[in-house]
Amino acid sequence: MALRRPRGPVPRPAPPIVAPATTRPAATNSVSRNMTIALIGNAFPPLVALFSGPILAQALGVDGRGAVAAATAPLALVVTVATFGVPEAVTWAIARNPALARNASNRGMLIIVVAGLLAMGAVALSAAWLSGGDPTVQQLILVACLAIVPNLLVGVFRGVASATQSWRLVALERIVTSSLRLAVLIPFWLTGTLTPLVATIAVAAMPVTGLFVYIGRMRTLDPRAFDVPREARTAGLLSYGLRIWVGSLSGILLSRLDQVLMTPFAGTYQLGLYVVAVSVSELPLIINQAVRDVTFVTDAADSVDARLASSARISTLLSGLAALFLGITMLWWLPFLFGEDFRPALPVAAVLLAAVVFGTPGSIGGSGLSARGRPGLRSVSLLIACLVNIALLIVLAPMLGAMGAALATLAGNLISSNLNLLFLYRRFGINPLKFYGVRRVDFVTLREYAKRFTRRRKR
Structure with missing residues (x-):
């Protein structure tokens, strides 16, 4: 099915994410430094x-x-x-x-x-x-x-x-x-x-x-x-806050409601396994959260489409590599660190790692929606995903325990991520495909980031 044309005027072409040394070095250095600190x-x-x-x-x-x-x-x-x-x-x-x-x-x-x-x-x-x-x-x-x-x-x-x-x-x-x-x-x-x-x-x-x-x-x-x-003012804060709050509420329900409901649905044993799996899956989120936090503030002050899309691609790439490394190595270190009783948490952690990676592009896209004054659209994405998550949790958790909750989270992340990107296209004309894959400019960005980081370490 073809995507609909965006409403309103199509934005002007965005400047490149990595500016030449003679144009925007201060801004580029500031963003990369802030992301490093946030990371x-x-x-x-x-x-x-x-x-x-x-x-x-x-x-x-x-x-x-x-x-x-x-x-x-x-x-x-x-x-x-x-x-x-x-x-x-x-x-x-x-x-x-x-x-x-x-x-x-x-x-x-x-x-x-x-x-x-x-x-x-x-x-x-x-x-x-x-x-x-x-x-x-x-x-x-x-x-x-x-x-x-x-x-x-x-x-x-x-x-x-x-x-x-x-x-x-x-x-x-x-x-x-x-x-x-x-x-x-x-x-x-x-x-x-x-x-x-x-x-x-x-x-x-x-x-x-x-x-x-x-x-x-x-x-x-x-x-x-x-x-x-x-x-x-109070009214303004509540107006913007309530629009983004629906999404924040839905987002926290996606990530926390399963832990709240696990005890009445499946018992404390399944919750104990699930909590360990969640702690493993949160490691790749380190990258995503750092990029998302800085992107929200940066894009609110100066919206640049190319920078937003590249941030999502780079965050997905790095989160995916981190998840792959954790998924392979946890076969050894998870039972060693937590004990053999927690070995059943391994497949649950694998599903949750996949959920984190698949949700990364739309997570950054959602920050772009909020930064550009459209937090309500991000909230709609998360609300729909949350309703699907709750329905699946009620059905799967009593039968599959921790694995059922993990599968419900994976479905919710996929839905919210892609809805955010669809809304970005319809309101701001950003092609969702730009948030997926890896481009040459992304490797250039990472190389320049590594150079600046190395120079700061040598000082």
Whole structure:
């Protein structure tokens, strides 16, 4: 079937992604430097999970690891659900006009606190059902939900730092919070006192320390502006936020709802296997998330079609290579690190790795939609994918356990990715095929990136 022509005027041809040395070196260097910093920051949480995961698995066993996952999964879900897209709205408003940082951040924090308190109440009331009737897991859920409001505030602070190109702070926050979690777990593990309660507190509370990383940056923001446009006011933040929130909600449901529902559908044993598989599949996401975060801010300030498509292709290539390496080597290291009891997680991890790679082109495309003021279209893609995912999860999880949840995730990622690219074509005239494959310019970009990275290391 032929693709429909884009609505509205066709955009002008975009400049090349790699500018000649005499035209845009500063911009090119800035983007590559920001992506490098974001890559380092994004790498720490999953890499630390490779160390903390085996500790939790061996100390708690499959059922104990499943209990901790059941307790912290609602926290991870609510931290996205209760944002109403406000952190992304704050980032977008400040990226377009940095002078509005104080206004947007203050209003964003107020909205987040109110939403967080309501979310805490909702989790507390539903703890009995989410625990599958297990009183121990129910108590752990109640403990974890106390960290909801501080975790939500970290998201707003991170959004301000991202919008102001303070990527070093974002990286530092992720390094500090993930390292502290490991630092807390190791002494309890070595002394044989690591319990599900201690693990739940470490997982839920350590991200809150990120607030202290951003305090200095928040104090240096420009004073409040008197002439504030709508996008930085409460109504404007909620308007943009709610449009992107539907997508964020659907996206987190795609990645987290399966963990929340696994206990009532398949039990804590299957959840324990699934959590380990998810921790493996998150490693290639390091690349995708770094590219996506920087692309959102960069494209909001200066939309370049060629750069957006090339970023998606390069991210897919690197994520695919990482997934291939992990898929082959995990046959050895996953049972060694987590224990032989977790060997059944291997095929589940393979399916989830494929889901990450196949979803990468549209993930970058979705950032382009949001950056260009069309977050609602990205939300539609994720909402449709989420509905398919939930339907498949309800059918497959009771029969296939962790593998059923993985297959549902794969289907959801394929749908959301390709719908994002279709919407980009219809609204902005970007051919979806440009997001797939590898072009010569991509290798040139990678070579130039490697050269700049090597020069910085030699200084």
